[in-house]
Amino acid sequence: MVRLRQHGHFVLGDIAVRCYEYRSKRTYDERDIRRAAQVFADFRLDPGDVIEVQVPPYRERDDQDPEERGRADWRERVASWMYWHARDKHQLERPHEERDDNWQRIGVGGMPGELTWEEFIAASSGSRRSIGNTRPLELVTRSDSGPFLPRAYADLLDRWEQVTEEIVAKARICSRCRAQGPRWGAWRTPSPLGYITLCPPCSGATFQRYTGHLRGVLYESARTRSTRADGYLCPMCAETRAPVWDHCYDRGYVRGPLCGSCNTCEGKSPAHYFLRDKEGSALHLLECCGCLERRTLPARYHAALARMHLEATERHLIRSRRCRREPRVENIELDHGAYRFELSCWWHDARWPKTVTVVEAAMLVREFVDQAFADAQSNAVVPAPRAASDNPSPGWPRETP
Template sequence: MAAHSGRRQSIANTRPLELMTRSGGSLLLPRAYTELLDRWEQVTEDLVTRARICNRCRAQGPRWGAWRTPTPLGYVTLCPPCSGATFQRYTGRLRGVLYESARTRSTRADGYLCRLCSEARAAVWDHCHDHGHVRGPLCGSCNTYEGKSTAHSFLQDKEGAALHLLECRGCLERHTLPARYPAALARMHVEATERHIICTRRCRHVPWIEHVELAHGAYRFSLSCWWHKATWTKDVTVAETAALVREFVDQALAAEQAGAVVPAPRRPAPETTLQA
């Protein structure tokens, strides 16, 4: 057992024992302790493996507990098909209802499947902070992602994100999105369309957005191209941003009415056409 500043340090949370000895640059542990640590490692691995197995169909899931879901009796592991068969899918039961209403408080979210991932049991009622209306039941992971991730990441990475946000009656009636999303749509528009010019040719690289600020009725984006050491700014007015939001909402609703899966907005392939 090594000594430091008059205090003994433990290894792998084992208790200090006088039987520990040092031989040259090595610290020797008693055989009983090494066997105990080996057994502890094996038990931990066995528990992780068991936690990956669906409690119903016995399918093996991802290592880090993506299939784990809470129940009144504790956590269980359910694969997406078994979750879908166990919990009911949300069909708009509380659409238009205020989050603070008695009706919401009397309806449990954990009886539903998560509206976004459709894989885990819901844990909470997600709601629009701008208008106060319920949007739907979400699992803890999706609810955290919507609230803590950047707005453009949520729109780009979560399939069905747009329609989920439009479950709010206020957003749907106004054909708008919550306050933090217009800037995200303006950003995605800039990333998709803005390129600097190199010898009459558009750069093929997506610019890096260093900073954005809202001033004088416009979102001003500070952009840079690492490949060509170029920096510049691009303004998107509030009116232009509102038009982008309305177009985005209209496309999402049109796709829903057509019965198509609403794709997450992605960056298009960069253009390489010559500029006059």
């Protein structure tokens, strides 16, 4: 699904098969499937004609150019699998004070750190690691110098890189103004015929702005069912179409239209992530008139705010001094009127429990809502009832072939 949003294709080897959508169902042209199948049926490998696979040097994600991050590169992908297992082995076999960056260096046999090829294959067994929907690890052979792949297969993966980059480049272009967008499909928005690319200004000009005309209306009401959401711009990201109505599960009131990404983030991502990292999350939750009147949030956000409070304030002691690092919080349980957390510090191998009562969590929620309410008042965006709007949904732009 991530790749379909990014470029709208299923890449099989070096063949890009386009995905189509009709009546909310995704499908492929059978002629494209048969063409891809024929290419694989005719594909031949010479086991004796191989090339050495040089493992690229390790690079921190933050050191990479954002434009290069995520680029189709089969060598980088295979290397990332190796570095992942090399790091795990390094950390499992050493106490914290003896850990270093040796796992990032290429060692004996072309493998990073002290990882051996046999350990790498054993750790990778059962995984569905693929490139271009093919399994490279099943074709790798070994020598003392490093891993080898059949030349024909390596050439296939090189063509996979080229084909993938071509369809990504095409999918980044706004179908209206022809501006180039981000690599990972942030400008891609669903339409009745599949994903199209629209930059934020063009999306704002294409879709209506939601003005709160369903505020206070129950999600299960006939009025909600008769009002389409897909003509509105998502009010949270303000970048793409909002195909669904989001609502408060605790009180049943409509909160507004959301795009698929923002709706999934609110409903399925960890609650603390939505509150902390999603801009406008508090105001969106307060679009529920029940939560707004009570100055509270749905129940699942109470534990999240307690967790965020502990991350910001709780620290363990090291020789009578507070550790400066933020603890990791896990194992949240609600038991006898209290949220029970387990906190840990990876750097000092410390673990300790902490309890936040339901009453204390409710107070944290009230403080959070009051602050969000004050910020909304200062910015003149306090939720307020609006008159119903009968503006027709705008027409869909067509994606340029």
